[in-house]
Amino acid sequence: MDSMPPLLVVAGALVRGGAVLVQQRPADKAMAGLWEFPGGKVDAGEAPAEALARELNEELGVSVDPVKLTPITFGTGLIGSRDLVLLLYRVAQWTGEPQALETPELRWVDADALRDLPMPPADLPLIAPLCRILG
Numbered sequence: 001m002d003s004m005p006p007l008l009v010v011a012g013a014l015v016r017g018g019a020v021l022v023q024q025r026p027a028d029k030a031m032a033g034l035w036e037f038p039g040g041k042v043d044a045g046e047a048p049a050e051a052l053a054r055e056l057n058e059e060l061g062v063s064v065d066p067v068k069l070t071p072i073t074f075g076t077g078l079i080g081s082r083d084l085v086l087l088l089y090r091v092a093q094w095t096g097e098p099q100a101l102e103t104p105e106l107r108w109v110d111a112d113a114l115r116d117l118p119m120p121p122a123d124l125p126l127i128a129p130l131c132r133i134l135g
């Protein structure tokens with residue numbers, strides 16, 4: 001419980017041929033070394049899908065149309081003492097080849113590899129719904 005409103009974070013599942021793109025958190029950040037979906041915090045006054053399009057461009061160098069992002073599921077957690085709400089969207093179409101612009105490594109993983117990756121606690125409930133999409 002915190003006096004701040006929950007932190008709203010958007011994340012994208014770029015899906016290609018039964019695999020999803022994940023990135024490793026940098027050594028100088030909280031939860032260093034864990035694997036996460038590209039994305040980030042929604043800024044004040046920003047729509048969630050627009051925030052995700054912005055973050056995907058900053059982190060991967062790809063362009064996406066916010067209108068084509070479709071919700072998959074959400075997770076909740078804590079960042080310190082602040083509540084976190086993590087919205088996962090499916091990204092079926094993008095322009096450009098994803099590049100690791102802000103993280104040490106990108107990886108395309110299938111459902112089995114995804115289940116074995118160390119991820120932040122808020123991501124854990126996202127895995128089963130996403131694996132149903134990956135097949």
Ligand SMILES: Nc1nc2c([nH]c(=O)n2[C@H]2C[C@H](O)[C@@H](COP(=O)(O)OP(=O)(O)OP(=O)(O)O)O2)c(=O)[nH]1
Nearest residue numbers: 009011029030036037038039040041079120122123
């Ligand atoms: N992008 C992303 N963030 C996640 C996931 N799971 C999860 O708990 N988070 C957390 C980590 C951060 O606290 C927050 C995302 O915000 P951010 O990407 O702007 O923050 P950050 O910690 O990387 O860096 P900073 O800008 O706060 O220094 O959500 C995930 O799957 N993807």
